[in-house]
Amino acid sequence: MQVSDQRQPVATPPPVAGLAGDGLEDLTEEWEAVCPRRIAPEQWQRFEGYMKEIFTAMGIPAGSPSTVDTPRRFLRAIFDATSGYEGDEKLVTAFPTECRGGPDCRISQVVEGPIPFFSLCEHHSLPFFGKAYVGYIAHEHILGLSKLTRLVRLYARRFSVQERIGQQLADALERILAPHGVAVHLEAVHLCTQMRGVREIESSSRTSYWRGNYDGDAQLRAEFFGLCSHWG
Ligand SMILES: Nc1nc2c(ncn2[C@@H]2O[C@H](COP(=O)(O)OP(=O)(O)OP(=O)(O)O)[C@@H](O)[C@H]2O)c(=O)[nH]1
Numbered sequence: 619m620q621v622s623d624q625r626q627p628v629a630t631p632p633p634v635a636g637l638a639g640d641g642l643e644d645l646t647e648e649w650e651a652v653c654p655r656r657i658a659p660e661q662w663q664r665f666e667g668y669m670k671e672i673f674t675a676m677g678i679p680a681g682s683p684s685t686v687d688t689p690r691r692f693l694r695a696i697f698d699a700t701s702g703y704e705g706d707e708k709l710v711t712a713f714p715t716e717c718r719g720g721p722d723c724r725i726s727q728v729v730e731g732p733i734p735f736f737s738l739c740e741h742h743s744l745p746f747f748g749k750a751y752v753g754y755i756a757h758e759h760i761l762g763l764s765k766l767t768r769l770v771r772l773y774a775r776r777f778s779v780q781e782r783i784g785q786q787l788a789d790a791l792e793r794i795l796a797p798h799g800v801a802v803h804l805e806a807v808h809l810c811t812q813m814r815g816v817r818e819i820e821s822s823s824r825t826s827y828w829r830g831n832y833d834g835d836a837q838l839r840a841e842f843f844g845l846c847s848h849w850g
């Protein structure tokens with residue numbers, strides 16, 4: 619499947635009403651479901667055909683009551699799992715705070731987590747999933763707490779690697795907040811290393827990113843991890 623090759627917007631999709639008589643009426647619901655990705659109904663129909671051919675070659679019984687819609691279900695699931703491409707970090711807005719960068723800033727460490735996330739490994743298109751912990755030391759702005767969860771989902775719900783999600787989170791928080799520091803810690807298991815390949819099921823992958831004050835302050839990093847482990 620080459621879903622990633624189809625990211626380029628096609629011409630503006632025709633209105634749903636225009637489907638009548640095209641033989642594509644039964645795709646209306648699917649087209650609406652993926653409309654934000656600018657997938658035209660004809661293109662979607664081709665995708666379903668490709669998936670039917672691939673699944674059949676792999677051994678899925680074609681046309682049984684429970685598999686006849688599997689190509690459609692699979693495509694919808696993958697598009698849903700990668701809906702982060704549709705998001706926009708500019709929608710994450712910051713509020714002013716009173717802090718003006720004095721030593722008291724240390725007490726304004728904000729840590730949110732564990733934030734569960736699901737992503738698809740860009741090498742194998744298999745899921746990796748786990749928990750993210752995001753912290754920052756506010757300067758002149760703070761974020762609504764829900765926005766930290768939204769940012770994690772924005773970057774996780776794509777084809778990615780664990781390291782990139784952490785870097786994107788740290789970069790975004792630096793851009794949006796201009797804080798004194800940012801800390802990001804991710805723990806995840808990768809199905810591509812568990813159910814295939816090396817078949818290692820015991821280990822998990824942990825990645826951390828430090829910006830600003832966290833970078834040179836081991837005690838601050840220890841406090842961050844202390845706050846993370848508080849939740850287990
Ligand atoms: N750094 C990093 N590697 C990842 C991540 N997800 C999967 N991988 C690894 O990406 C690598 C892809 O390497 P390749 O050698 O091209 O793929 P492969 O031949 O399928 O490798 P094996 O999985 O060892 O069979 C593998 O080692 C995966 O374990 C991730 O989030 N970060």
Ligand SMILES: [Zn+2]
Nearest residue numbers: 739741742810
């Ligand atoms: Zn992989």
